[in-house]
Amino acid sequence: MTDTLHIVGGGMAGSEAAWQAANQGVRVVIHEMRPKVETFAHKTGHLGEMVCSNSFRSDDDEQNAVGLLHWEMRAADGLIMATAEKHRLPAGGALAVDRDPFAESVTAALMAHPNVSVSYEEITELPDTGQWIIATGPLTSSALGAAIQAETGAEALAFFDAIAPIVYFDSIDMSQAWMQSRYDKGETEEERTAYLNCPMDRNQYEAFIDALLAADKTEFHEGETAGYFDGCLPIEVMAERGRETLRHGPMKPVGLTNPHQPEVKAHAVVQLRRDNALGTLYNIVGFQTKMKYGAQTDVLRMIPGLQDARFARLGGIHRNTFLNSPTLLDAQMRLKSRPNIRFAGQITGVEGYVESAAMGLLAGRMAAGDILSAPVQTPPDTTATGALITHITGGAEAKAFQPMNVNFGLFPPVHGLKGGRRGRKDRYKAYTDRAKADWTAWLGQTALDAA
CATH class of the missing domain: 2.40.30 (Elongation Factor Tu (Ef-tu); domain 3)
Incomplete structure (x- = not known):
């Protein structure tokens, strides 16, 4: 191992990024400011702490875009999904978890990994060297937020109190x-x-x-x-x-x-x-x-x-801190002005636990690929993960960019299907069938490239 990946933030995105990179054989250091520096929303110093609901939303991987995202993360050996399954609670078609044991298990899994260590400290500046992922979420500390704003410009880092329906x-x-x-x-x-x-x-x-x-x-x-x-x-x-x-x-x-x-x-x-x-x-x-x-x-x-x-x-x-990613990030989630730094999670303009973790999964794999000289390509936009990253790094309108959950409106249409309410079930099934095939192929190609 010739280099170390540094990840700032131990939430959903940071935890998943660390797990993915470490499983590729890369040494990872997670920099987590809690519990030394607290936020009004967090209650513990655990990694992967859920600060809002305890739900990962629908687990239907044939008719729901977030359920499809669950499927893709499971197929990629995702830590967040595997841990959620261990601590699953009855919730109908949704994936809900017992939040405290969930966070404890995420923390234990990462602490037990031979390639992962945790440094409890606040990062207040953007690093000039090394491979870094910033995954600090909507509650990014004021000091780091100021450093990001100084780098990206006053209009590039947005603080929104209100968002409109879509x-x-x-x-x-x-x-x-x-x-x-x-x-x-x-x-x-x-x-x-x-x-x-x-x-x-x-x-x-x-x-x-x-x-x-x-x-x-x-x-x-x-x-x-x-x-x-x-x-x-x-x-x-x-x-x-x-x-x-x-x-x-x-x-x-x-x-x-x-x-x-x-x-x-x-x-x-x-x-x-x-x-x-x-x-x-x-x-x-x-x-x-x-x-x-x-x-x-x-x-x-x-x-x-x-x-x-x-x-x-x-x-x-709600308070939200996020980048204008279509302007600032490239297709590899790197900050264009400092390509040694990637961003992942809600700070990139995705909304929700699952979406944040998925962007962490992708950022971790891409950063590991850079370190191992085995570049990882962006997944096809026909997949849930690929549709999200395509949206935040260029598919969305930069002037009106606001946080977004995964949904089938981000996917390229499947042609030749009938429309209307009666045709929606067939259309969504076509989306998920195509996505699963393309995601499986991408995972296989990624493994081949890494080899």
Whole structure:
């Protein structure tokens, strides 16, 4: 072993990255600031501690994208998935675990590995030499966050209090919605039809405002700031400032003509913007929200055209630290300005335990490949892991980049399948069959390259 891989952060991503690299024969040092430096969310100094729910979500690897991600990680000898299975709790089709024994087992497995050691210290600067993975998650320490911001620029490291919901395009009723940019702005047809519009009359708007103001909302946790950025105010906060505020903000109806009813002037218009290159996902523009999930879906489905909407991601309010990865990271998850440093986990702009661990798995394998002079190629974007890394390192729109869970909207379409609700089951099965074959081939090629 000619070099050592240093990993900053012992959460899901850091733990998985360490396990993968160590199993390739690379010496690994995990730098974990806990328990010496605490956060408001963590309760222990264990590696792999779950700080929110105890669920890894759906375990269905044929009809659910996160279940497929479980399958891929298991096929790659993933530590997080193997440990979750050992401490699994009854949860229907979901994979939920007994969180404390889970973290204890992750810690024990890594501490027992002959190629892994743990250094309990806070890393406050970006290293100039050696192979490093930064996997510090949304609760990156202020000192390290400042160092990252100094390297990437003030606008590159984002701190968001609010995120907007994202809708699957194929669940939008286009008999009520239409495609048009405000005032038909744009030099090309694609630019002139860049937004999807959902109109409301006065009665619909007033009912929407009433429901919005009455909806259950999430409160801030201790240690989180209650301040908002002016550019991403929650829609409830805007509505509380006056019932007409939204009509003069993200729901203003000016510069738009409804082709379904060209003689009728909408009282308000909700706009959605394409969120990925495939055009399968649309972000509800300006609709950052702190409504609880159940209330959120009920209220948002009051919008004409979204009455049957399916959501790839619901909106939320929380402290989050993440990179503008499409701008800053290359396809190997390396910081373009410092290629000795990779990023993994939620700080890259993925959302959720499983997605974070999957990016750790990939970063660990890629870093080990560099150290062993056996480069690891990015997995195909037809796989769940490949779709995620493709999204965060170039598939997403950099100007509107926000954290994302894995979902089938990130996958290239499977052609030749019927659409609609009845065809969705066959389509998802086709996605997962293709992904499993391509992931298996990628793992085999990776092993061949390493040999």
